[in-house]
Amino acid sequence: MSRQPVVIVGSGLAGYTVAREFRKLDAETPVLILSVDHGGFYSKPMLSNALATGKSPESILNADAVKMAEQLKITIRPHSRVMAIERSSNTLVLQDGEKLSYSQLVLALGADPIRLPLEGDGTEAILSVNDLDDYRRFRDALAGKKEVVILGAGLIGCEFANDLAIAGYRVHVIDISTWPLGRFLPQAGGAFLQSRLEAAGVVFHLGTSTQRVERVDERLHLTLASGETMETDIVLSAVGLRPRIALAEAAGIGVNRGIMVERSLQTQDADIYALGDCAEVAGRVLPFVMPIMHAARALAATLAGTPTLARYPAMPVLVKTPACPTIVSPPDAGAKGEWKTEEDKDGVKALFQDVEGNLLGYALLGAATKEKNALAAQLPPVME
Ligand SMILES: Cc1cc2nc3c(=O)[nH]c(=O)nc-3n(C[C@H](O)[C@H](O)[C@H](O)COP(=O)(O)OP(=O)(O)OC[C@H]3O[C@@H](n4cnc5c(N)ncnc54)[C@H](O)[C@@H]3O)c2cc1C
Known part of the structure; x- marks a missing residue:
């Protein structure tokens, strides 16, 4: 049989x-x-x-x-x-x-990909990239164009922003949060990342959201909740x-x-x-x-016949923003503790610790990323 x-x-x-x-x-x-x-x-x-x-x-x-x-x-x-x-x-x-x-x-x-409920006749033209076919469409759309607006300053939004800036595109990033990578970084880390990406040419519009996207000839016209307006060739959504x-x-x-x-x-x-x-x-x-x-x-x-449970060690994530090397290992959503941050002009070292000083998560940016291995060894497993 x-x-x-x-x-x-x-x-x-x-x-x-x-x-x-x-x-x-x-x-x-x-x-x-x-x-x-x-x-x-x-x-x-x-x-x-x-x-x-x-x-x-x-x-x-x-x-x-x-x-x-x-x-x-x-x-x-x-x-x-x-x-x-x-x-x-x-x-x-x-x-x-x-x-x-x-x-x-x-x-x-x-x-x-999550689609934001936006108004306007340009919303259909908003792209997102979550697989290779999406990416092919995105690259085709980029051909001969100069400006890209990215909705979302999370991990994927920041990575695309850096990549497009390296390739010579004018990049604007819009996010409701007041610093990039808001889910992963304390404020000082976000500010450091923002300044490095700005130095690479990325323009941030933070603490505001997009309301309308309209077509104007070949271009897209955005209206933000702050009242600001802007025009661009392409809108890339990276909101989760x-x-x-x-x-x-x-x-x-x-x-x-x-x-x-x-x-x-x-x-x-x-x-x-x-x-x-x-x-x-x-x-x-x-x-x-x-x-x-x-x-x-x-x-x-x-x-294959041997019942086995998934075990997860600490798994820091490398953020692919060459303008600002960044590694994050966010604490559990419900973790009790606080961020302790050291910063200088070359980097930010943020440690999330409980009251006893145990390390529960970290965010390392710039020169501080050299401590990633030593600190990773101190992190608790995600699921033992
Ligand atoms: C731009 C980008 C950059 C990233 N960078 C990093 C990184 O640097 N580090 C990191 O750790 N993670 C990164 N990630 C996340 C990581 O890539 C994903 O977690 C991972 O690839 C998800 O794999 P998956 O197999 O679960 O899902 P997918 O790769 O989305 O695969 C899902 C599959 O299911 C198929 N499918 C869905 N529904 C059906 C159906 N009804 N019938 C048949 N087939 C179906 C789809 O066709 C597809 O083949 C990144 C993600 C993106 C989008």
């Missing part, structure tokens, strides 16, 4: 890393990856520094779906959207009505991501911010797992590369 495959929905870092790790442990069980997109493998973090590193969208792709299938000895079906999960029969329903069975199902669906939960929710699987899983990465259905940007692991959404690598290794072992 032929075995039903392990089916992975999603060909991003999460889906592919599970497949690769699983193959190291089990060479026989069929594995099928289904993906809405082209199914090729690429490094998503490269999208926000590709101009500076001289990469085109084509050169960012490491291997297409055919090569990946050969390499991992799995089956990949690109351009295949999963529309529904029929849990009672362990079956998936595709867009064209085709049904596929699974023995174990892995949801590695990623997240959708929302885990893709609809498929799981419709199948009656528990969802909160993400698809809810325990540290086993199992949903409430014993045959269905989730990881990556779509998942909420023991209450936490961790949409970064390192947590995905740790989760994928644990899940591969579980799928």
Whole structure:
């Protein structure tokens, strides 16, 4: 009797890393990856520094779906959207009505860019970049243009701002918060990053938000809540991501911010797992590369027959802003403590400590980044 495959929905870092790790442990069980997109493998973090590193969208792709299938000895079906999960029969329903069975199902669906509810006839023209196809559209739009407005001064917004400035674009960044990377940095760190990016040519409009975007011939006209107006060639939205939960929710699987899983990465259905940007692991959404690598290794072992819990050490994130080297390891949302900051003209060292002086998080900028390893060793694990 032929075995039903392990089916992975999603060909991003999460889906592919599970497949690769699983193959190291089990060479026989069929594995099928289904993906809405082209199914090729690429490094998503490269999208926000590709101009500076001289990469085109084509050169960012490491291997297409055919090569990946050969390499991992799995089956990949690109351009295949999963529309529904029929849990009672362990079956998936595709867009064209085709049904596929699974023995174990892995949801590695990623997240959708958040779209701000803006007024005006130019909102349709706002771009966002969350995958290689988006990036191709963005690069096509940039051709022959000079000015870009970025909505959002978070991690992705700041990285794109720096990258575009290096490539010679005039860049404006708008954010409601009063300093960039507001979720990760205390005020002094944000001010330092802002001044370095400004020196690289980026113009910030902080403490305000965008209200309207209108088309004026080939250009876009923005009106901010502050009353300020500006014109630009391109608007790039980078205001955050929302885990893709609809498929799981419709199948009656528990969802909160993400698809809810325990540290086993199992949903409430014993045959269905989730990881990556779509998942909420023991209450936490961790949409970064390192947590995905740790989760994928644990899940591969579980799928291969050895139940394994995901363990996460401290996982500082390197912010790709060459104008201001920055490394952050934010404290837990509910952590009790305060930021202690040392700063000079070359950098900022901000340590988030509890009353006993234990290090719970840090933000290092400029010259202070040289302390990253020594300090990382003092950080508590994210999940032990
Ligand atoms: C510009 C940018 C820069 C970044 N830089 C960094 C960085 O420097 N460091 C870091 O740690 N992290 C970084 N990140 C975050 C990191 O890249 C992501 O956390 C990670 O790539 C997410 O992988 P994923 O597999 O969970 O999701 P995705 O890569 O989004 O993959 C989701 C997959 O699911 C498929 N899919 C969705 N729905 C369906 C469906 N119904 N049926 C079939 N297929 C479906 C999609 O087609 C896609 O293949 C960055 C992110 C961006 C956008």
